[in-house]
Amino acid sequence: MGEDGESPKINHSFLRDYVTEADVISTVEFNQTGDLLATGDKGGRVVIFQRETEPKGESEELCESGEYNVYSTFQSHEPDFDYLKSLEIEEKINKIRWLPQQNAAHFLLSTNDKTIKLWKVSERDKRPEGYNLKDEEGRIKDISTVTSLRVPVLKPTDLMVEVRPRRIFANGHTYHVNSISVNSDGETYLSADDLRINMWHLDITDRSFNIVDIKPSNMEDLTEVITAAEFHPHHCHMFVYSSSKGTLRLCDMRESALCDKHSKIFEEPEDPGNRSFFSEIISSVSDVKFSHSGRYLLTRDYLTVKVWDLNMEKGPVETYQVHEYLRSKLCSLYENDCIFDKFECVWNSTDSVIMTGAYNSFFRMFDRETGRGVTLEAWRESSKPRAVLRTRRVYTGGRRRRGDVGVDSLDFSKKILHMAWHPAENIIAIAATNNLYIFQDRVNPENQ
Amino acid sequence: MEYKVEAHRIMSISLGKIYNSRVQRGGIKLHKNLLVSLVLRSARQVYLSDFYSGACLNEQSEREGKEWDLIESEREKFPPATEECDHTEETRQNDQPPINETVEKADDEEVKPDAEHCTPTPEEQSQNSSSDLADSVSSESPVPDAIKQNQESPTESTNATLGESSQPQKTHVCTNRKRGAEESAREDAPQKRTKVTSSNASDDEESEEMETGNVSNLITIFGSSFSGLLSKDGAKPEAEAEDSDSGSGQICCDQMLKNLNPWSTAIVAF
Numbered sequence: 001m002g003e004d005g006e007s008p009k010i011n012h013s014f015l016r017d018y019v020t021e022a023d024v025i026s027t028v029e030f031n032q033t034g035d036l037l038a039t040g041d042k043g044g045r046v047v048i049f050q051r052e053t054e055p056k057g058e059s060e061e062l063c064e065s066g067e068y069n070v071y072s073t074f075q076s077h078e079p080d081f082d083y084l085k086s087l088e089i090e091e092k093i094n095k096i097r098w099l100p101q102q103n104a105a106h107f108l109l110s111t112n113d114k115t116i117k118l119w120k121v122s123e124r125d126k127r128p129e130g131y132n133l134k135d136e137e138g139r140i141k142d143i144s145t146v147t148s149l150r151v152p153v154l155k156p157t158d159l160m161v162e163v164r165p166r167r168i169f170a171n172g173h174t175y176h177v178n179s180i181s182v183n184s185d186g187e188t189y190l191s192a193d194d195l196r197i198n199m200w201h202l203d204i205t206d207r208s209f210n211i212v213d214i215k216p217s218n219m220e221d222l223t224e225v226i227t228a229a230e231f232h233p234h235h236c237h238m239f240v241y242s243s244s245k246g247t248l249r250l251c252d253m254r255e256s257a258l259c260d261k262h263s264k265i266f267e268e269p270e271d272p273g274n275r276s277f278f279s280e281i282i283s284s285v286s287d288v289k290f291s292h293s294g295r296y297l298l299t300r301d302y303l304t305v306k307v308w309d310l311n312m313e314k315g316p317v318e319t320y321q322v323h324e325y326l327r328s329k330l331c332s333l334y335e336n337d338c339i340f341d342k343f344e345c346v347w348n349s350t351d352s353v354i355m356t357g358a359y360n361s362f363f364r365m366f367d368r369e370t371g372r373g374v375t376l377e378a379w380r381e382s383s384k385p386r387a388v389l390r391t392r393r394v395y396t397g398g399r400r401r402r403g404d405v406g407v408d409s410l411d412f413s414k415k416i417l418h419m420a421w422h423p424a425e426n427i428i429a430i431a432a433t434n435n436l437y438i439f440q441d442r443v444n445p446e447n448q
Numbered sequence: 449m450e451y452k453v454e455a456h457r458i459m460s461i462s463l464g465k466i467y468n469s470r471v472q473r474g475g476i477k478l479h480k481n482l483l484v485s486l487v488l489r490s491a492r493q494v495y496l497s498d499f500y501s502g503a504c505l506n507e508q509s510e511r512e513g514k515e516w517d518l519i520e521s522e523r524e525k526f527p528p529a530t531e532e533c534d535h536t537e538e539t540r541q542n543d544q545p546p547i548n549e550t551v552e553k554a555d556d557e558e559v560k561p562d563a564e565h566c567t568p569t570p571e572e573q574s575q576n577s578s579s580d581l582a583d584s585v586s587s588e589s590p591v592p593d594a595i596k597q598n599q600e601s602p603t604e605s606t607n608a609t610l611g612e613s614s615q616p617q618k619t620h621v622c623t624n625r626k627r628g629a630e631e632s633a634r635e636d637a638p639q640k641r642t643k644v645t646s647s648n649a650s651d652d653e654e655s656e657e658m659e660t661g662n663v664s665n666l667i668t669i670f671g672s673s674f675s676g677l678l679s680k681d682g683a684k685p686e687a688e689a690e691d692s693d694s695g696s697g698q699i700c701c702d703q704m705l706k707n708l709n710p711w712s713t714a715i716v717a718f
Binding site: 082085087088089090092113175176194195222223224225227244277278280281284331334335337340 | 454455458461465473474475477478479480482483486487490491494
């Protein structure tokens with residue numbers, strides 16, 4: 001009795017806090033309909049979630065509840081070893097991209113540092129029964145026992161999800177692959193590493209076209225690397241890539257086979273007042289995303305997110321401060337390596353809201369129409385299922401409100417790097433270390 | 449002056465990061481190392497420019513630590529140094545801005561010739577009873593004959609080197625650089641090791657200058673991204689061919705170069 005009464009008081013939080021490195025989620029991606037959500041982790045595994053559809057009692061139509069349950073799990077990449085260079089190749093999944101659905105099966109591309117794989121995810125809910133030569137367990141029957149012939153019949157079985165690798169695109173990259181992007185033509189995709197971008201055909205694994213090469217002939221002259229790349233959502237000949245110097249280059253593949261020369265270059269002149277030792281690091285773009293309309297670009301550097309208009313190269317049209325209070329702490333962030341964190345950024349489906357991650361399990365959303373930003377938290381302790389997320393604030397001066405978090409009490413080990421926004425609805429998936437949070441806007445579930 | 453301390457600290461941290469990236473799983477990350485090398489370069493520019501102005505103020509001091517400052521700044525303008533030994537005070541002040549710009553170029557050019565001529569002589573080292581820094585100050589390369597006459601005392605030798613050709617300065621610097629590289633490349637804090645090996649380093653500031661010197665020397669190797677390492681690798685066969693004098697010098701070169709070789713191999717392969 002006494003023991004039973006005491007057991008709820010035992011603090012098991014230390015078990016929860018113990019995170020295996022391999023379980024850390026490294027990428028999150030919705031498919032084109034939003035029914036499937038894929039996550040990749042550092043251990044090379046991919047977990048696919050499927051949205052539950054449950055009929056609502058009152059209305060006659062099927063109402064999607066917004067709950068995602070595990071659909072399939074598979075090991076995508078294994079740790080590898082490059083014998084020529086004596087280098088280990090991490091199995092961490094850097095990016096997952098879904099292909100547009102063409103038949104009953106789903107296809108996704110997953111990549112680690114070196115190899116890209118195309119996976120086919122298919123369902124099987126029927127199986128043939130009544131073979132003549134095999135029994136139910138598959139054992140070959142003795143011919144003498146067969147007295148009559150019958151045609152096997154398909155019978156429904158429990159749903160089985162099969163995942164098979166269909167293509168393996170290997171040996172295309174010398175450096176670490178950081179991005180993959182499926183082209184709007186549905187046949188090709190690009191993969192980008194630090195110095196080169198290759199274009200592949202989805203059906204051809206032994207050849208790829210190199211479309212960007214910024215490797216200098218003398219590596220000592222290296223000044224910038226490619227940090228992210230993406231195809232235009234509508235124009236299959238256009239793509240953009242970002243660099244560690246904070247520039248964006250828009251390239252048109254119709255101009256030449258090798259797109260080293262950009263069509264447009266987007267860069268903002270540096271503010272001389274903010275110059276420090278770390279100016280170059282914090283100007284490095286960690287993620288770039290086309291808007292759904294294809295008119296704008298969204299970029300994330302260490303302290304800001306910026307919206308660029310493709311028609312204006314001289315600077316961003318909007319700049320949002322994500323965590324400006326960290327500018328004075330750059331030296332300590334450099335020491336603990338946090339300054340190298342690569343945050344992702346996402347658009348909502350109507351391109352009216354942008355979202356990105358920060359530290360202390362915080363993530364930020366900015367409404368482009370009002371210019372205002374809100375801070376939310378993805379943390380188990382403070383959010384119960386179906387509870388409303390309350391906004392958080394980092395105290396940077398002025399009147400301190402209850403619940404404000406001081407800059408020095410931010411937990412820099414809890415970083416929100418990876419996230420995804422549902423392509424049609426206000427549902428977001430946030431990866432916080434080894435946990436996946438899915439939030440839904442109940443007030444405005446559909447985008448106006 | 450706090451900028452100097454800050455810059456020094458950032459340089460040490462950056463070097464640590466570059467070294468640690470070798471043992472990281474998944475291979476060397478090009479992007480991160482490029483950013484770290486950029487920080488290293490910025491910090492070094494600030495540090496050396498600050499160092500330079502510090503050297504002007506301590507022109508009259510005869511302590512080896514300060515002499516090391518002078519030699520360091522002297523090295524930066526190595527081509528015209530020989531003719532201008534009398535006008536060094538004025539010219540240093542005048543040349544400060546362009547020097548910083550040419551520092552990196554100078555570093556790249558002088559790394560190769562330094563390796564060939566760098567051999568500390570054991571006789572000078574035993575004579576010298578102060579710090580390791582002083583050892584290196586006095587232990588000039590025997591290759592240029594003119595230098596041998598100026599080896600009586602650290603003080604005199606240093607003053608003489610101010611008027612000497614650029615070679616002894618480079619040599620001296622090269623020796624320190626090698627020691628610095630050798631020590632910094634180890635897991636232990638280079639500062640600790642320097643203090644242990646120095647015999648009479650009673651002056652704390654002198655030791656600190658020495659550590660600074662070692663770090664600065666290592667900076668020249670990481671001069672512009674990886675160029676210092678690559679050129680060091682190329683210079684190694686020449687160094688071994690020409691190095692015939694002192695065993696300690698040979699060991700010094702080899703140990704440092706052994707540490708650099710896996711690096712350069714990794715970079716070249718990368």
